[in-house]
Amino acid sequence: MTARDLVLGRIRAALGDTPAVPAEVPRGYRPAGSGAADLDLLVHRLADYRATVHRCAEEGEVAQVVHRILGGRRVVIPPGLPPHWLPDTVTAVTDENLTADQIAAVDGVVTAAAVAVAETGTIILDAGPDQGRRMISLLPDVHVCVLRTDQVVAGVSSALARVDPRRPLTWISGPSATSDIELNRVEGVHGPRHLHVVTVPRA
Amino acid sequence: MRTFLGMPATAPPGVGHLRGEEPFPAAARRALGDAQLRRNLRHATTTIRTKSGAVIGEVPDWQQLRAAGRAIKADAMARLPELLEQLEAAVAAAGGTVHWAADAAEANRIVTELVRATGADRVMKVKSMATQEIGLNEALEAAGIEPVETDLAELIVQLGHDRPSHILVPAIHRNRAEIREIFLREMPGVDPDLTDDPPALAAAARRHLRQTFLSTRVAVSGANFAIAETGTLAVVESEGNGRMCLTLPDTLITVMGIEKVIPTWDDLGVFLQLLPRASTGERMNPYTSMWTGVTPGDGPQQVHLVLLDNGRSAVLADQVGRQALHCIRCSACLNVCPVYERTGGHAYGSVYPGPIGAVLSPQLTGVADNASLPYASSLCGACYDACPVMINIPELLVHLRAQAPHPKSEAAAMAAAAYTMDHPALYAAAQRAAKLSKLSGPRGRGLPPPLSGWAASRDLPEPPSQTFRQWWAER
Numbered sequence: 288m289t290a291r292d293l294v295l296g297r298i299r300a301a302l303g304d305t306p307a308v309p310a311e312v313p314r315g316y317r318p319a320g321s322g323a324a325d326l327d328l329l330v331h332r333l334a335d336y337r338a339t340v341h342r343c344a345e346e347g348e349v350a351q352v353v354h355r356i357l358g359g360r361r362v363v364i365p366p367g368l369p370p371h372w373l374p375d376t377v378t379a380v381t382d383e384n385l386t387a388d389q390i391a392a393v394d395g396v397v398t399a400a401a402v403a404v405a406e407t408g409t410i411i412l413d414a415g416p417d418q419g420r421r422m423i424s425l426l427p428d429v430h431v432c433v434l435r436t437d438q439v440v441a442g443v444s445s446a447l448a449r450v451d452p453r454r455p456l457t458w459i460s461g462p463s464a465t466s467d468i469e470l471n472r473v474e475g476v477h478g479p480r481h482l483h484v485v486t487v488p489r490a
Numbered sequence: 491m492r493t494f495l496g497m498p499a500t501a502p503p504g505v506g507h508l509r510g511e512e513p514f515p516a517a518a519r520r521a522l523g524d525a526q527l528r529r530n531l532r533h534a535t536t537t538i539r540t541k542s543g544a545v546i547g548e549v550p551d552w553q554q555l556r557a558a559g560r561a562i563k564a565d566a567m568a569r570l571p572e573l574l575e576q577l578e579a580a581v582a583a584a585g586g587t588v589h590w591a592a593d594a595a596e597a598n599r600i601v602t603e604l605v606r607a608t609g610a611d612r613v614m615k616v617k618s619m620a621t622q623e624i625g626l627n628e629a630l631e632a633a634g635i636e637p638v639e640t641d642l643a644e645l646i647v648q649l650g651h652d653r654p655s656h657i658l659v660p661a662i663h664r665n666r667a668e669i670r671e672i673f674l675r676e677m678p679g680v681d682p683d684l685t686d687d688p689p690a691l692a693a694a695a696r697r698h699l700r701q702t703f704l705s706t707r708v709a710v711s712g713a714n715f716a717i718a719e720t721g722t723l724a725v726v727e728s729e730g731n732g733r734m735c736l737t738l739p740d741t742l743i744t745v746m747g748i749e750k751v752i753p754t755w756d757d758l759g760v761f762l763q764l765l766p767r768a769s770t771g772e773r774m775n776p777y778t779s780m781w782t783g784v785t786p787g788d789g790p791q792q793v794h795l796v797l798l799d800n801g802r803s804a805v806l807a808d809q810v811g812r813q814a815l816h817c818i819r820c821s822a823c824l825n826v827c828p829v830y831e832r833t834g835g836h837a838y839g840s841v842y843p844g845p846i847g848a849v850l851s852p853q854l855t856g857v858a859d860n861a862s863l864p865y866a867s868s869l870c871g872a873c874y875d876a877c878p879v880m881i882n883i884p885e886l887l888v889h890l891r892a893q894a895p896h897p898k899s900e901a902a903a904m905a906a907a908a909y910t911m912d913h914p915a916l917y918a919a920a921q922r923a924a925k926l927s928k929l930s931g932p933r934g935r936g937l938p939p940p941l942s943g944w945a946a947s948r949d950l951p952e953p954p955s956q957t958f959r960q961w962w963a964e965r
Contacts, residue, residue: 288496290590294748297592297803298494298570310565315554316760332773386789387704387738406775407766420788421737421779425730443774444759452720452755453584455785458778463730466770467643467659468666468688470534476642476692477596477699478730478777480918 322441334406336461360394367416395429501801510839542772563816580721583785598629616714618642640731655835709735742790769820801854823873845873864890
């Protein structure tokens with residue numbers, strides 16, 4: 288008897304005569320698509336968890352914001368990042384199978400995002416071409432994430448409806464933090480200690 | 491024994507950390523004498539209760555989410571075999587390998603062999619209750635493999651040669667000054683001028699683990715959720731140590747209790763709203779990672795999932811008790827429990843402390859092996875109110891007390907009482923005789939042994955001057 292057969296057999300025996308029909312789930316909670324995608328709320332929530340938010344009136348301003356944050360420093364970028372987001376003042380290293388050590392050695396990373404959740408102040412990356420491998424938004428100490436305002440949704444259910452579970456997903460709510468010392472939240476442990484979110488309207 | 495194969499089985503003794511070395515009352519008595527421990531716990535649980543209450547108050551449909559969470563878990567338990575098979579197929583289709591482990595020893599063996607096959611002599615670990623439960627670290631060490639805990643609180647516990655005392659914050663019993671002492675003593679190359687400022691302590695952990703993250707080729711994790719429909723696993727964390735372990739190594743081994751499976755992707759949304767607010771008191775924890783098998787070119791290319799029974803099938807066999815398997819390990823019940831707040835987690839013996847531990851551990855091991863835990867509660871019900879998936883812990887405690895072994899004298903006394911109450915003349919005589927209890931002194935303080943032991947911590951009620959029946963007859 289394999290372990291698989293043993294475990295499944297035990298579970299079936301444990302359930303006994305209980306009919307294996309799906310139980311009725313009361314879904315009275317707010318469904319996906321309900322509520323307004325409130326950019327102001329997102330900005331408030333992000334700031335509340337110590338992310339720095341930069342609101343741009345047009346996409347042309349993104350490069351200036353990146354310059355102010357990372358000017359004069361080396362940044363890693365995903366292969367599909369729009370080149371006009373980068374100022375001349377940063378040294379960009381495109382992630383083409385860089386090693387973890389190479390990525391850890393740069394000062395910052397600039398990525399796009401897939402979705403943002405206003406209610407929780409969450410940015411979701413799905414490893415798309417403008418976001419890159421999960422590793423690049425993890426190892427550098429400064430993460431600049433450019434978010435298009437039409438990527439904002441109201442709540443968690445709406446966000447799940449927008450992303451593809453087959454892609455590796457990273458949900459980011461503020462910079463790396465811990466509550467492990469006396470249950471107080473302290474920012475800055477292993478992930479990027481500085482999270483900058485740059486919001487731009489869709490051109 | 492052959493005939494019992496396939497019957498639900500409790501977690502075997504001798505491996506893992508589900509059984510304490512002494513009963514709860516003895517361990518609790520010692521813990522209660524530690525004033526520093528009580529101060530640390532009171533501070534931490536008060537902080538988290540305040541934070542959690544505030545962010546739960548922001549959610550207009552919190553009760554609807556709780557009700558949905560409970561029902562989704564009940565549904566998953568009722569359809570567990572089909573959901574696990576669905577999960578297995580989806581993970582395999584995405585390039586992952588699924589293993590089944592009937593108990594702790596088998597899970598430890600599977601993980602050890604998987605690590606050995608990579609040639610690695612070190613693994614890095616994301617905080618995981620399942621691997622604590624099965625004693626994986628000890629098993630790896632016995633095989634010459636060094637396990638490195640990367641969660642800050644687990645690191646504090648590991649460096650302090652200590653045991654975890656809380657589901658979410660295993661080092662909750664340590665304050666900042668104690669953590670600084672542990673770091674100064676145990677962390678190689680630590681700055682001798684390290685202060686006890688929490689950001690400075692966090693920064694010390696960052697420096698300490700950085701090279702480990704970059705150079706370790708195998709990671710072991712647990713999983714908060716597994717979605718049967720898609721084969722997706724999810725890990726919820728704060729520090730980024732989880733992301734490091736889930737992203738940087740070549741090989742990722744995830745050990746997950748079979749009860750963690752949920753049916754659909756949409757169901758995940760319910761739990762992602764419930765867990766952070768109930769757990770750390772955040773609207774959302776800093777990082778949540780989700781992965782489905784292997785993603786070519788991104789993250790570990792060898793992905794394993796170990797599905798663990800270790801007593802869960804026995805819990806499932808109890809129609810009342812099985813709701814303990816709905817637990818999402820948020821630890822809200824610990825943070826509101828007046829007993830936990832005073833004794834701390836170590837007194838419970840098992841890696842699952844607090845109210846949920848008091849109902850889960852005895853069921854996983856069989857009640858006889860954790861017989862004192864169902865009594866580690868005042869039945870105040872705060873845990874039921876706090877539970878984001880509405881597990882009726884007080885009901886379970888009472889249910890398990892009925893299963894715990896009782897002394898023969900108690901059964902004899904109860905039988906005598908039942909007989910007396912069945913016979914009106916005897917009952918009237920017994921009520922008159924109750925006045926004789928005045929002989930036992932005020933509040934029972936004058937009772938002889940062994941009753942004096944009972945009265946040492948309890949007051950015997952003063953008998954009224956006349957019984958109800960006497961009063962009724964006279965009016």
